[in-house]
Amino acid sequence: MFRRLLFIILLVLLVGVIGLAFLTLDQAPIVTRESSKQVDNADTVKELLRQLKNSVEDRHAQQQVHISQSQFESLMGFAQRALPGFQGAVDIAPHKTLIQASMALPAPANSLYINVTAQVFPADGVDIDYVRVGSLIIPGETALNMAVWLVDKFTKSDVASTAANQITRVTMTDSQLTLDMRPLDELLAQIDVARGNISSGEDPLGDLTTDYLAYLDASPLGNSPTPQTLAKYLNLVLSRAASLSGEDDAVLHNQAALLSLAIYLGDHRISQLVGASHPTSGEIAQPRAPAVLAQRNDLAKHFTISAAIQILSQQNMTLAIGEFKELMDRAMGGSGYSFVDLAADMSGMAFGRVASEATTATQVQVLAEAHFRERDILPYIGGLPEGLSKAEFRRRYSEVDSPAYREQVADIQQRIDKLPLYRLGAQ
Numbered sequence: 001m002f003r004r005l006l007f008i009i010l011l012v013l014l015v016g017v018i019g020l021a022f023l024t025l026d027q028a029p030i031v032t033r034e035s036s037k038q039v040d041n042a043d044t045v046k047e048l049l050r051q052l053k054n055s056v057e058d059r060h061a062q063q064q065v066h067i068s069q070s071q072f073e074s075l076m077g078f079a080q081r082a083l084p085g086f087q088g089a090v091d092i093a094p095h096k097t098l099i100q101a102s103m104a105l106p107a108p109a110n111s112l113y114i115n116v117t118a119q120v121f122p123a124d125g126v127d128i129d130y131v132r133v134g135s136l137i138i139p140g141e142t143a144l145n146m147a148v149w150l151v152d153k154f155t156k157s158d159v160a161s162t163a164a165n166q167i168t169r170v171t172m173t174d175s176q177l178t179l180d181m182r183p184l185d186e187l188l189a190q191i192d193v194a195r196g197n198i199s200s201g202e203d204p205l206g207d208l209t210t211d212y213l214a215y216l217d218a219s220p221l222g223n224s225p226t227p228q229t230l231a232k233y234l235n236l237v238l239s240r241a242a243s244l245s246g247e248d249d250a251v252l253h254n255q256a257a258l259l260s261l262a263i264y265l266g267d268h269r270i271s272q273l274v275g276a277s278h279p280t281s282g283e284i285a286q287p288r289a290p291a292v293l294a295q296r297n298d299l300a301k302h303f304t305i306s307a308a309i310q311i312l313s314q315q316n317m318t319l320a321i322g323e324f325k326e327l328m329d330r331a332m333g334g335s336g337y338s339f340v341d342l343a344a345d346m347s348g349m350a351f352g353r354v355a356s357e358a359t360t361a362t363q364v365q366v367l368a369e370a371h372f373r374e375r376d377i378l379p380y381i382g383g384l385p386e387g388l389s390k391a392e393f394r395r396r397y398s399e400v401d402s403p404a405y406r407e408q409v410a411d412i413q414q415r416i417d418k419l420p421l422y423r424l425g426a427q
Contacts, residue, residue: 024134029102030115031087036401038077041070042327043390055184063181070175074327081323085110092177096121096129118143122172126164155194162190195272205256206275212237212260213271214279222264222287230293230300231372233261238355238368250361255311258355262308265291266301270308293378299344303378306348311356322346323400337393338386343412347378350422360424367421379415384408 048071055063072090080086085104090097099118104110118140119129128140138146144164151160166187169180216222221236237257245253263271268284271277278285293299306322322345326337354360367376385408388396397405416422 024114024136025105025112026115026134027112029087029104029113030117031089031100031102033073033076033080033087033089034401035077035080035087036399038073038080039323039327040074040399042074042078044068044070045074047071055181056188059184059188061183063179063184065179065181067177067179068175072177092172092175094122094172094174097172097177120170122170124169126167126170154198156197157190157194159187159190159194162187204252205259208252208256209259209263209271209274209276212240212256213263213276213285215240216260216264216287217279217285225288227289227292227297228287229374230265230291230303231374231377233265233291234351234377235368235371237261238365242362242365242369245365247362250365251356251358254355254361254364258304258307258311258352262304266305266308270305273312274308293344293374294381298341299378302341302344303348303351306345307352307355310349310352327400336387336389338388339384339408339412340381340386342409343381343384343415344378346412347416347422350416351377354422354424363424364421372421376419376421379412379419384412 048065048067051065055065069090069092072092076088076090079088083103085106086101087103088099088101090099097120099120101116103114103116105112105114115132115134117132120140121127121129126144128144130140131138131143148160148164152158166181166184167179168182171178171180216233216237219236221228221232237260238254241250241253241257259270259274259276263274263276263278264285264287268278268286290297291300293303302322322342326341355364385396397408399405
């Protein structure tokens, strides 16, 4: 009798799963946008980032953020380049905004897609008409409440509840969506609570990165009054990693060493992503003089930050961030699109990869003890175009993913592949 009851329960569950899959999965994507065209207006995102930065800095005041159709399209294009299988689109109209996304399932189910559509109306607060997943239609309020409950439950905080009440009004025109919001102070506080709850307990990578950051901050290299090469910094931290680690934890020490460099030489805010602390509370650890790569501080930043992103994410994400940053720099007043910067990004990715693979981590430490030189970590950058305005970029390459653009990126990759260090994994 018990076996029969168990069989019936399992059968009902199986039928339910099959039915849910039938309702939520599709055989074709509903979004078919070309990311190369979407990111063509990436330079417009600079203004959005400026607004968000000002909102965070003025966290005790009422906020108003304007997001244009071009900015939405650019961000969706970036997501598409960073997440294989993803496509997204946002269409703004005076009376509604339609948000759509398609995600291809991984093999062996890569002929199936999850399609999501949400329709939002202008209103006081957030008015979501519905959320459709495949053929399953969920009322907007129900979908929002479910999402809020799940996020709050997972983070053991009120971060989603606070975020849901943050927007006081949504207005729309033909090409722009405007959000009126309450002061961000409470939301930012809840984000800190959520982050602390998620990362509660032991965090070996964060704690170890804190130790390496303190080591850098106290080092003669970091306190040198003259600029020092990135190669010297790599030799310093990875030699320490070699002395402190064994084969079983070489990857962990290499990652902590590189993340500490990204915080110290690249962007101090990476410490928040890693869960690392600066040596002196309330002060930012940074070198007395900037580090340089090919005699340029910007290339040292590109290299270290890309290595960190490679460690914290996937390769597609790292390259997409590098590309998107360069596309934003084509704006008036920006430094222009630089394939030299992209070469530093791609080299940092390659370094992060070989330093983080179990089969090559110890070899990287040995090479650091023998002293890396700049030509060991960055390929020849002569002849790579940089400082390209949007008009000049279009004249030469039309768009990203064009044959001419792909050929230029392939040339950079070939230069990187010729360096013995980056062939370690292949060997």
